[in-house]
Amino acid sequence: MASPGNSWTPASWKNKQVFQQPYYIDRGKYEEILARIKSLPPLVFPGEVEHLKKKIGEAGKGRSFILQGGDCVERFIDCNEKTITNKIKIILQMSVILTYAARKPVVRIGRIAGQFSKPRSFPMEKINGIDIPVYRGDSINSYEPEMSARIPRPSRLLEGYYQATATINYIRAMIDGGFADLHQPYTWNLYEIEQTGKWKEYRVIVEQILDAIRFMESFGGVYSEKLGRIEFYTSHEGLHLGYEEAMTRKDNLSGNYYNLGAHMLWIGERTRAVDAAHVEYFRGISNPIGIKLGPAMTGDELIQLVTCLNPGNEEGRITLITRPGAENVRKVLPGLIKTIKQKKAAVTWSCDPMHGNTVLTKEGLKTRNFDEILKELNETYLVHKENSGCLGGVHFELTGDDVTECTGGAVNLKAGDLSRNYQTFCDPRLNYAQSMEMAFLIAKLIKE
Ligand code: PEP
Ligand code: CO
Numbered sequence: 368m369a370s371p372g373n374s375w376t377p378a379s380w381k382n383k384q385v386f387q388q389p390y391y392i393d394r395g396k397y398e399e400i401l402a403r404i405k406s407l408p409p410l411v412f413p414g415e416v417e418h419l420k421k422k423i424g425e426a427g428k429g430r431s432f433i434l435q436g437g438d439c440v441e442r443f444i445d446c447n448e449k450t451i452t453n454k455i456k457i458i459l460q461m462s463v464i465l466t467y468a469a470r471k472p473v474v475r476i477g478r479i480a481g482q483f484s485k486p487r488s489f490p491m492e493k494i495n496g497i498d499i500p501v502y503r504g505d506s507i508n509s510y511e512p513e514m515s516a517r518i519p520r521p522s523r524l525l526e527g528y529y530q531a532t533a534t535i536n537y538i539r540a541m542i543d544g545g546f547a548d549l550h551q552p553y554t555w556n557l558y559e560i561e562q563t564g565k566w567k568e569y570r571v572i573v574e575q576i577l578d579a580i581r582f583m584e585s586f587g588g589v590y591s592e593k594l595g596r597i598e599f600y601t602s603h604e605g606l607h608l609g610y611e612e613a614m615t616r617k618d619n620l621s622g623n624y625y626n627l628g629a630h631m632l633w634i635g636e637r638t639r640a641v642d643a644a645h646v647e648y649f650r651g652i653s654n655p656i657g658i659k660l661g662p663a664m665t666g667d668e669l670i671q672l673v674t675c676l677n678p679g680n681e682e683g684r685i686t687l688i689t690r691p692g693a694e695n696v697r698k699v700l701p702g703l704i705k706t707i708k709q710k711k712a713a714v715t716w717s718c719d720p721m722h723g724n725t726v727l728t729k730e731g732l733k734t735r736n737f738d739e740i741l742k743e744l745n746e747t748y749l750v751h752k753e754n755s756g757c758l759g760g761v762h763f764e765l766t767g768d769d770v771t772e773c774t775g776g777a778v779n780l781k782a783g784d785l786s787r788n789y790q791t792f793c794d795p796r797l798n799y800a801q802s803m804e805m806a807f808l809i810a811k812l813i814k815e
Contacts, residue, residue: 375651377615377624380608385644387486387606387637389507389519397521397609404528404613409627410480410535411601413618413653419600419630420655422474424683426759427715432469432813433686433760434462435602435631435657435717436802437478439794440485443505446530451537452546453767454479455599457799459547460555461806467576468810474760475599480534481629482603483507483527484610485793486637502792505530506607510792524610531628535601547597559800565777569807576810602657605632608648615652623653633657633688636722641671650676655683657762662691662699662723666706673712682713688762689716689747692723693739696746704754717760718747725794728782734795737775741808748812761809765797766790776801 391397425431436458438445445451454477462473483506491498500517502510506527509516541547557573560566605611605626614628626632632652636659638645649656658672669687677684687707691699707714720743724735744761751758771788772795774780780801789795797805 371651375647377612377648377651379651380612380644380648383642383644383647384640385608386640387635388608389503391519391521393521400521400525401609401613403525404610407528409614409616410531411627411630413621413623413625413627415600416625416627416630416654418598419474419476420681420683422472422598422683423631423655423686423715423759424681424713425472426474427682427686427713427757429471429757429759431472431474431759432465433474433476433715433717434458434465434763435476435478435760436461436763436765438482438766438791438796439478439764440504440792441479441482441530441534442510442792443526443530446533448537450768451479451534452541453799455538455541455546455767457765457767457802458599459597461802463580464576464803464806464810465813467579468572468814475597476602476631477538477599478602478764480538480601480603481527481531483530484604484607486604486606486635488637505792506610524607527610528628531601538599538601542597542599547599555803556799557803560777560804563777563779565804569777569804572807572810600630602631602633603629604635605645605649605656606635606638608644611648618653621653624651626652626654629654631655631657631686633659633686635659636661636690639672641668641675646672646675655686657686657688657717659719659722660687660689660691660699660703662695664691664699664703666702669703669706670710670712673707673710673714677713680711680713683715685713686715686717686760688719690719690722690743690762693720693743693746695723696743696750700747700750701754704751704756708754708756715759716751716756717762718744718758719762720744720747721762721764721794728785730782730786732782732785732789732795733791734782734785735773737773737797737801737805740773740797741805744805744809745812763797763802763805764794765802765805767799767802769800770796770798772796772798773801776804 484504
């Protein structure tokens with residue numbers, strides 16, 4: 368990576384305006400916790416990070432496809448065998464479907480093992496007439512709607528570090544131990560979808576994919592990932608800059624700095640101001656980075672961001688994750704694609720069809736409708752195609768559990784069903800059946 372310049376240090380973000388950070392009452396304790404985190408081992412290795420960057424570069428040229436997904440925010444209570452297994456399983460299963468449809472390798476990146484802090488639209492919320500701080504993620508404060516729970520506690524950052532460590536350790540063990548070999552992830556549980564009127568539409572594609580897998584299996588070893596040596600990468604939003612700074616380490620071999628708390632990090636829509644602290648921090652780390660682009664993004668701003676964050680125009684360094692909302696794709700995306708093309712900026716385009724399509728039910732629950740999500744995805748895919756570009760990946764909030772957070776899909780969840788198993792502490796995720804169905808529909812789209 369091109370050197371970020373002399374003025375950059377892992378702490379130089381502190382000289383800029385910083386958004387979305389919690390306020391700690393006990394500053395001494397906070398500094399003590401960060402020093403402890405800094406002394407603990409990294410979660411990933413620079414070689415892996417560089418490897419992912421190459422893969423993302425390939426996706427930018429249409430040679431592979433990125434599937435990035437996971438919780439909006441991970442909950443500490445979900446750091447257990449069953450939940451982690453289900454999260455990995457759904458991503459593996461979707462990736463199998465996409466591999467067969469796209470006829471290219473799928474790069475799997477979880478929003479996992481560190482996705483613990485959230486940007487929020489408002490700093491406070493009213494509960495029973497009293498203003499209390501909003502929930503900012505389990506590594507910051509606690510979800511219970513009470514003042515004492517919502518006070519940011521520095522010790523939660525250390526707990527987040529250990530939870531991320533336990534999670535990535537288990538993911539690596541599962542993968543090395545053969546969880547991802549040919550048989551395991553194919554025990555698809557499509558019973559719910561099979562009971563619906565939509566099944567006719569999917570049956571053919573499901574059969575085609577299963578046939579292809581059986582065919583490969585019959586050779587007993589042609590499939591290159593048969594030995595369970597699949598690759599799985601971790602990612603989270605680089606939001607809490609004190610924590611991210613503590614996870615930033617210098618690689619003695621290359622002299623480059625890496626954030627070794629995850630393979631990939633992204634900058635959120637609310638913190639991507641080019642002259643502010645998050646962009647300053649991100650410009651100096653060598654990881655592949657994502658940038659979320661909402662409906663207000665302009666070509667000029669985008670060029671400033673890309674120039675600042677990738678001065679050497681390195682492939683795989685930048686993933687532009689667009690999320691303008693289904694209604695805005697055609698208004699916003701063609702201009703951005705043209706600007707990037709004119710500048711000859713090396714970027715990989717991904718589509719987050721979730722964050723621009725969030726609505727509130729009349730009961731006050733955040734939800735997203737399956738058809739709106741699909742619409743944003745379809746439109747984004749088509750706009751890239753019409754502009755001779757390439758959609759290199761997708762980014763979802765999803766879970767392998769049977770939650771009821773998004774409406775629609777073949778299982779046709781209605782707003783009134785959502786309270787049955789509404790688990791998320793932040794944004795609504797596609798559940799197992801909805802995620803599998805989404806994968807079939809993406810498969811259909813990219814096969815055509
Ligand atoms: C998110 O990915 O959970 C998120 C907050 O996204 P965005 O920054 O795009 O709103
Ligand atoms: Co979210």
